[in-house]
Amino acid sequence: MKPLRISFVLAASAWLSGVSAPAQTHGVFADFSTSAGTFTVELDTVRAPRTVAHFIRLAEGTQSWMDPVNGAARTNPWYAGSGFYKVVPERENTNNLLALQGGLRPVAGAWSGGPGYAILDEATNGLSHSNGVAAMVTDGPHTGAAEFMLLLTNGAPYWDGRQTVFGRVSAGMDVVQAIAGGGQTDGQLATPASISTVAIRRVGAEAEAFDVSAWALPQVVASETALRVEAGTNLSSVAYDVPPKSEYSIIHTTNLMAPAWSINAMGFNAQTQTIRRTNTFLAQPGEFGTEHYFHAAQAQYPVFSAIPLDEMVGITFAAQEHDGTVYQYWLNLVAKTGFWQNVTTPGAVVKINDAFMSYETRRGNCTHLNFMDVNGNIFDYVLGFDAEGATTGRYYLSLTSAWPEELLGTEWGACQYAAWNPGAKSKRVALKLPRRTGPERRGATISKRGIRRRE
Numbered sequence: 543m544k545p546l547r548i549s550f551v552l553a554a555s556a557w558l559s560g561v562s563a564p565a566q567t568h569g570v571f572a573d574f575s576t577s578a579g580t581f582t583v584e585l586d587t588v589r590a591p592r593t594v595a596h597f598i599r600l601a602e603g604t605q606s607w608m609d610p611v612n613g614a615a616r617t618n619p620w621y622a623g624s625g626f627y628k629v630v631p632e633r634e635n636t637n638n639l640l641a642l643q644g645g646l647r648p649v650a651g652a653w654s655g656g657p658g659y660a661i662l663d664e665a666t667n668g669l670s671h672s673n674g675v676a677a678m679v680t681d682g683p684h685t686g687a688a689e690f691m692l693l694l695t696n697g698a699p700y701w702d703g704r705q706t707v708f709g710r711v712s713a714g715m716d717v718v719q720a721i722a723g724g725g726q727t728d729g730q731l732a733t734p735a736s737i738s739t740v741a742i743r744r745v746g747a748e749a750e751a752f753d754v755s756a757w758a759l760p761q762v763v764a765s766e767t768a769l770r771v772e773a774g775t776n777l778s779s780v781a782y783d784v785p786p787k788s789e790y791s792i793i794h795t796t797n798l799m800a801p802a803w804s805i806n807a808m809g810f811n812a813q814t815q816t817i818r819r820t821n822t823f824l825a826q827p828g829e830f831g832t833e834h835y836f837h838a839a840q841a842q843y844p845v846f847s848a849i850p851l852d853e854m855v856g857i858t859f860a861a862q863e864h865d866g867t868v869y870q871y872w873l874n875l876v877a878k879t880g881f882w883q884n885v886t887t888p889g890a891v892v893k894i895n896d897a898f899m900s901y902e903t904r905r906g907n908c909t910h911l912n913f914m915d916v917n918g919n920i921f922d923y924v925l926g927f928d929a930e931g932a933t934t935g936r937y938y939l940s941l942t943s944a945w946p947e948e949l950l951g952t953e954w955g956a957c958q959y960a961a962w963n964p965g966a967k968s969k970r971v972a973l974k975l976p977r978r979t980g981p982e983r984r985g986a987t988i989s990k991r992g993i994r995r996r997e
Contacts (some may be wrong), residue, residue, distance in 0.1 A: 568746035570594070571712065572601060576626065578721045578735040581714025583676050583692075587752050589667040590708035593678060595754040596661050597708065600688060601740040604754070606762040607688075608839045610647055610655025612803045613793030615764045615839050619740070620657060620688060621645065627653040627734040629722050630691065640698045641691040642722040643679060644737070653734065659760040659789065659841040660687045660905040662928065665936075669707035671698045674718075676709040682938035683926020684847075684907035692718050704938065704954050758844035760906065765838040767792065781820040782838055784811040787846035787906065791839050792821075798835050810903040812850050843906030847927040849959065854901055854909075859925065859959035860885070861937050871921075873913065874964040875901050882915065892917065918944040925957050934958045 572583045585594045599605030600620040609616050626644035631637070647655035663684050671677055675693045678686035692711060711718055725732035744750050768781040784790045790808045795801040811817045849857070860870045866886065873880035878899040883891045898914035908926040915921070920942045927935035937957040941950045 568749060570598070570749045570752060571743040571745065572597070572709070573739075573741045573743055574714075574737060575739045575741070576717070576721070576735045576737050578626075578724075579714065579717035581717045582712050583709045584712040585709040586669070586707070587749075589669055590664045590706055591752075592662060592757045592759075593664050593706045593708040595752075595757045596687075596759055597690075598742050598754045599759070600657070601742055605657075605759065608658030608762045608791065608805075608841065610649050610658070610805070612801070613791060613805045613837065613839050615762045620647070621737050621740040623647055623737070624688070625653060625734050625736040626721050627731055628729050629694075629726050629731060631726075631729060632697070638697075639694050639722055641677075641693050641695075642718055643689065643691045644735075645679075645689040657688050658762050658791065658839065659843070660685050660907070661759060662845060662847075662907055663926075664706045664708070665704055667706065669702075671701040671705070671707060672696045674711040674715055675707050676711070677701065677705045677707045680705050680938075682904065682908055682910075682924025683936040684928075685905055685924065685926075694719065694722055703936075760844070761842050763840050763842065765790065765840045767836045767838045777822060777824060778834070779820050779822040780836055781818065782808070784808070784817045784819060785840060785842065786811055786814050786816060787843045789841040789843070789906065790819075791841075793837050793839065795835050796833050801835070810846075810848070810906065812846055812848060812903060841906075845907065845930060847907045847930045847932060848903045848905070849909040849925065849927070851903070853961060856962040856964050857959055858962035859957055861923070861939065861953075861957045862955045863953050864955065872962050872964075873899065873911070874962075875899065877964065878913075879964070880913070882921075914944060919950070920944055925959065933960060 570585045570587055572585060574581050574583065585597065587594050596605065600607070603617055603619040605620070606615055606617050607620055608614070624645050624647050626642055627646075628643040629639045630641045630643060631639050644653075646653045649655040661684070663678065663680060663686055665680075665683070669675070671693050673693055673696045677691050677693065679689040679691055680686040686706065721731070721735045744752070765782065780792065782790060782792065789810050792806045792808055793803050794806065795803050808819065808821075854875050856874050856876070858870065858872045860868055862868045867884065868886045869882055870885045871880065871882045873894065877896075878894075879896050880894040880899070881891045882894070883889065893916045895914045895916050898920070900912045902910045904910040904924055907928075908924050911921070911923040911925065913921055922940040922942070924938045925935060926937070927933075935957055937954060939953045941952070942948060943950055
């Protein structure tokens, strides 16, 4: 794949100066047509090639996705039918808008539908969240796919290194600002702007040569289920095969004439062999109904880098925060016990509450951990890894207090994990983490645990 060398040079100089590129004479551009007007985003194929390739495939209809309404596997253009529906205000001054957000599709009257998978991000490409840039929206490493934001300010450096910046508005920024400034309640736009088309325009030979098929992206395909009703009973079952490195969803309705489809994610198969799974249910009047219609879809991940479940029996992981402080956690995920400690400034070891602990494969490239300590602090971690077999990666943490329920703050940074044999002498992995550098978050209040109140 040959990068857009010339486009990169002009884009870089324009981005550093904080203004749009003066002319669209070469490069790859996304022309947005919305109910509020048109604007153009120049796509950075050099520093975010995977994200750009995925965006183009979604826009042009060459990327498969799962319909968030009925679970069907589709390949028509994703963004035609999505919209801009949200703004992100600054916490300290809600009149100061940071970003306009869009890219999801409507489900049951809300803009909440994603494509049914997530992609490996490129959040560490060095690009900053400055005025006019386009960036993917995530809630942890490798959790984004279709939703994106357009920055409205230069004052949002706390997203740097967390979300992939993949382009910049090069024409029509006044339209973007008008959509964002149309009034909002709790961040939800009073007048969302629907997107009718996103047309990809390639200008120049190098732009034409950019290969969107060069990246290993997840694919959604229709699948099969086997329904069985036990003779003489109300017990029924639905069986399905989950291929390796894939996520499986069962889609169900009780009325084909007026279907209200429910989409149920049945989990991931991180193994090398296909897994046969069976779910049972009662089919009888007054409980689950007597008529059932099923179909299924698979999200297949060519790169699967989440922590293998067979390594999650006992785990120790270290998380480094914004100021270099490292916390280490020892978790017995089967017995639901464990403890944590600040290992940079050693203090008391804090025990995990035995009754509160869960873990799952969030997406193909990240793992979700949730637990509460005996002080009532709830830790919600998403750990992401760039490559299969990697034990070092990045994390995103949301820390809340259960009594009373209150967001204490969020944090992100580097992480590392290793197996832990509960009962054996624990080996620290924390000291292996490199010190993280990057822009400080402005205007943030630090809680007692060192988590910054900022989101």
